[in-house]
Amino acid sequence: MKKLSIIKIGGNLIDNESLLNNFLNDFAQMDGLKILVHGGGKLATQLADKLGIKTEMHQGRRITSSENRDVVTMVYAGLINKKMVANLQAKNCNAVGLSGADANCILSQKRPVKSIDYGWVGDVEQINISFIKLMLENEFVPVFCAITHDGKRNLLNTNADTVAAELAMAMSKDFDTKLIYSLDKKGVLADVNDNNSTIKSINLEQYQALKLNGTINKGMLPKLENCFRALANNVSIVRIGDGDVLKEDSELFTSLIRK
């Protein structure tokens, strides 16, 4: 099977123009088949503020009213996605910017209302890989934002970490797939205040322990859930690191290990 790298770039890297540009340099230079998935950064919240639209978060997830959905669609699928594509094209990387609605690549279900009504938030139901495969086979580089759709005209705001993991799981049927989460830290830290405290590897049992003792918490929890779910579903390698994790000779990152 051919090797495929799926890289998710997080909000904090996107907000910093020079970090982002360095990251895109490294991404453009990576050999082999690759897909980029990006989150949104603070731009959507800033735009909502300017427009007087209230931003409400619950456990790090955006409660997405109709107005908020328009904002994230504009910022993620429009501004961030197309700026990245234009930047990658200038670096000779033949990027194609996509949402999950395009070619019906990512079909989601609007999250059912339980104790919280998340609004227009989607949970991934199905990845249709035919278009993605066609692109990879023809040397195009898909760049996904985390806007998906429900097949019934509705766009849905979807968690970018989950989109990356779901893409990796779906693609691993046809490709030897590596999933990389790239953030502004050198991996999962033993001490959140010490950027030199990267944990080199974590298996499922260690993850449970680190969760219990509070070392891993907040936003890192759902990210690691995605990592172990990907590993349990045939994704070969899962790593968390900063921009340098893309480099061949990179050494400092966290490897997630199946057993």
Add this chain to the structure above:
Amino acid sequence: MKKLSIIKIGGNLIDNESLLNNFLNDFAQMDGLKILVHGGGKLATQLADKLGIKTEMHQGRRITSSENRDVVTMVYAGLINKKMVANLQAKNCNAVGLSGADANCILSQKRPVKSIDYGWVGDVEQINISFIKLMLENEFVPVFCAITHDGKRNLLNTNADTVAAELAMAMSKDFDTKLIYSLDKKGVLADVNDNNSTIKSINLEQYQALKLNGTINKGMLPKLENCFRALANNVSIVRIGDGDVLKEDSELFTSLIRK
């Protein structure tokens, strides 16, 4: 050669949700290979107003400051494009939303500053049809907004009528190409105040006369320039009409004729 229809939908149709939905119904049902190109409507100006960003127009073209470019990228490439794609997908039309930066499909040059500095406005230099052909061959339906790029990281705001005409000219090398401009009027009108005064056909000579006597003016002038340029460059059929122009049995529209 296989037949290909390139349809450009104008601003006024986009602004009206029910007209737009009817149009997308007809577009989804069209047989054969097809590409949709859309303009922006009033949404970009409305968003700019809300954000306190000044909108300046010169002869119907937007003077595009950096801030204005962000606005049109968000609105055209994000909101309008992805909403259309999600709508078409719900109508079983396998749409893929694109800007000219994606797959380097449309390369433009920033308009040189002469008496007017248009800012980040692009004039189309080159259409790269390989990705577009790949999509058409695999039964995907490209949906282009009129944001292009210069290959040097810069997104450029580009006239959607021109994008449609340039796409039609480029594709006519490999396809028997029809170019249709769909607007909120039943074609070119002999009397702008009478929507029943559609001129059934106009050749180049007649166009010059209609231009001289003022029947054709304002925004219709550059549109017709694009039409005759397309006809002079191997595009087979060029029509201007309303949403009904897509229907097989449509009779009321303006045909542009080479000689």
